[in-house]
Amino acid sequence: MNRYPVWKYILIVVVVLLGALYTAPNYFGQTPALQVTSGKSTVKVTSALATQVEELLKKDNIKTDGVAVDGSGLHASVRARFADTDTQFKARLALEKGLNSDPNDPTYIVTVNLVSNTPQWMQSLHALPMYLGLDLRGGVHFLMQVDTKAALTKRIQGMQAAIKSQLRDKNVRAVVDRSGDTIVVKFRDDATRQQGKKIILDQQPDLNLAETAEGDELRLVASLKPAALKATLDNGVQQNIATLGKRVNELGVTEPIIQQQGPDRIVVQLPGVQDAARAKDIIGRTATLEIRMVDESVTPGTELSASIPYNSELFTAGKGTPVVLYKDVVLTGDYISSATASFDQNQQPAVSIDLNGDGGRKMREATRDRVGKKMAIVLWEKKKAEVLSVATIQEELGSRFNITGMGSMENSAELALLLRAGALYAPMEVIEQRTVGPALGAENIKKGFYSTMYGFAAIAVFMIIYYMMFGFFSVLALAVNLLLLIAILSLLQATLTLPGIAAIALALGMAIDANVLINERIREELRNGANPQAAISAGFEHAWHTILDSNVTTLIVGIALLVFGSGAVRGFAVVHSLGILTSMFSAVFVSRGVVNLWYGRKKKLQSLSIGTVWKPAN
Template identity: 55%
Template structure:
């Protein structure tokens, strides 16, 4: 009656072993490390970079405890802070400005744990210390800038269609286009409706038209502006070398930036607030031979040129200093596909002035290469350098060649995100010191620990041996929860610790219900074996109902909450799931192992 099939014991044992493996990294502490990440979109994290790091450390006789590589960068664990500082200096000197080398702390867990994905949870801002910014996006200013571009587009469109106009002015969030007579106004309305699909064109009177952005176009513009700002901020934060920055949208016009481990607020504000620009220039086709490029790499650059490493493959290029267009002439950039070859492509829309210049330049330079550069803090990087196949009219440009879908999206976002799409200001700023973070960790751990000890003492005294089994099941629940959070690479914050403490208190409720039910069955005259069986079976429905209602509350908190509330909800919901497994299966397995083999059981320790 009270025996599990062997496979159930195996499942529970495997779950406990996996839980132990994935929870252990959180208890090894941290060691000094340096983090190497690309400082721009051209620099790549590949085997060549890894080999360079290893060779540099070996040449300087710096011993490392392990080198980890992933898509975001390379992390080198070091034995002490002195080695950390020395490694940072030599690696930054060897890698140059293309990579950012920052001080960091990494888990001291064994390498084999990391190889199977057993990594510690990240610590949030309130536990590790750092800076928190709440930034407000000035959508009104961004919309004004967009409408100014639309004014030029309207003028250029009507000029190309040879429709005379008396002027274009702004009235609120609309453009008012004036004409000399009704016939011209009607002709212009047809042209504008055909070409400006993102605007609603309406007649005001016989000589005036009103052009207003559609609701869908307005929403798309606001979403793209916010997306650009988030991407730009994320690219800039990479220079700080923050291991797990939080940069996320809050509402429709705000962005939250959290930088754990960063204490230099002035440096963080400088990086977040800096500006960038886009430039389109021509490649110097007279110096594309090997000797010229090799000489340029050594510093012998021809007059009027600049030397760059192009694109994602590091191809050397000599690019003319003369600027053809700037990012101000790019009104939009989006990823898509080439209609002829179905290859990933980037589609760029230029304003009227940009379209006119681009048409002339492409007409005069068919077969030559044009470079698109991102200029930031006086330094430039080549985003792409395509070949001009034919004259391009209409202000619509397509870039193709050796790109994946992800590359196309990245290039489109870079072209849009060279500078902030909308002005931003910091409306809230908080700094949390590392000592306060350590104090928060200690208080949180102590609260969970003493809560667990109090429950363990009560359960062991009140329910005796069965209560001890309940305590062991509760310990297994905490183990499963920590392991699951580590497996998901969740970021632990103070609300998360509060949710763990709450889960400890809630999880024991299931065992209390089971134990009380067993006592009732014994008082009703049932045999010990029958009481155990009935206690677990009849308490299950009540346990399930209570946990389902709690889970629904957790889902509601996650769906309608934000920030710390959602973090609390995630830990709470995961804790409910693990408590169902531990309270019912783990505790029953312990009871079955102890009493299941006794055929003549006369009493229970409960």
């Protein structure tokens, strides 16, 4: 009656062991470290940099606890661990001097950080500690408002210019104006209008066209399709998020939170960062893309020693390769409407560039007589230029062309991201800013830890006194619940905040409520004259329906908070919802297993250690 099959006990043991494995990293602590990231878009972080870091530190007799490459692509970095903060400080000075020949134009950015002491074998199993939010670690918080109206206007203006250019190329006479969020194309006769309509539908599939007339003037009114409108607004926010992510890397923050909040807001949280002014300057700065022609009058290989023509400038491309470009700018990034990783006609990695109408016209005029010449793409940030790519013009270019010679698909994806994220798609303004000091964060951790532990201890004492052995079983199940909750949060790499700690404490109280229901139902069965084995079976069975109903209704509220909430509310909802799921497993499945293991094999069981069973007086 009260026996589990062996596989259920094996399942419980496996789950508890996995819970212990993924909870353990939170107790290993952190060690001082330095994080080296790329300071330029054209410079990649590879294993060669890790070797260089090791050699520089060894040269200055600075001992490390390990140097390794972390992450990949644009988010790659090199981390070096140290025994103490004094060694960390000396190493930072040595690396900044050794890696950067020009302190005013650093190739690499060296930042102070803390890394987990979790053993490598655990990290290989993705057993990592939870991230700590601003209120627990300290840092800065920005809430930014995206001007989606400007993003929509930019898209409409680009389409308006594109339609003008496309109709002009087909020798279709029309007047193209913009009216709010629509484009009005005016024709003299219906035949021309139908011809123009076909061209627009072929070239602009995201537009809806409506035929109207005003007097003798025939019109086509173009408006964005609902799906395209939503995509435009979403892409504007997502592109800004991508741009912010790239800029935040310069701060050396390992656990930034950059996420969309609502349809037009972005939350930026930078744990561990205390210089709010610098952070605000970096995430709010502008970047400009330029397309220039290469001055091939300078012999390749002699750029550094040759006399640079008056109308040209010397730049650096790739791995420090010098290149001379004309000062005249062919095109700026404002004309780029899209950049995606793709393949060329030879199935080699490339980047597909889409320009708006004016951009396409300018590009045709610039490349018509320059086939076979070289063209460069330059990214300007903080008044410093980086040559992202130098390519040969194969044919006259229009509003769409490819950048070839990428080498790999990874390079194509990175360049496409840089072209899209080089500048903000839509303007933003900071509407909320706050800073949390590290001392306050440490105090919050201490208070949160003690409140949870004291709450757990108080519950344990009460349950054992009131329910005796069944109270002990309940406390054991509660401990498993806490273990699994922390393990899942660590496995998901969730960011723990102060409201999250409050949710953990609340989850403990709600989880023990299920055991109280079970214990009281068992007592009720005993009062009604059932034998102990039957009382255990009926108690768990009858309590299950009540536990399920109450937890499902509470879970619905938690999911609602998770979906519609943000910030602290969302952090609370994540822990709250996960706590409900783990409590249902531990309070029913685990506690039943322990009870069955203790009492299930006793055939002549006469009584249960469940406290005083009150019986009504006759």
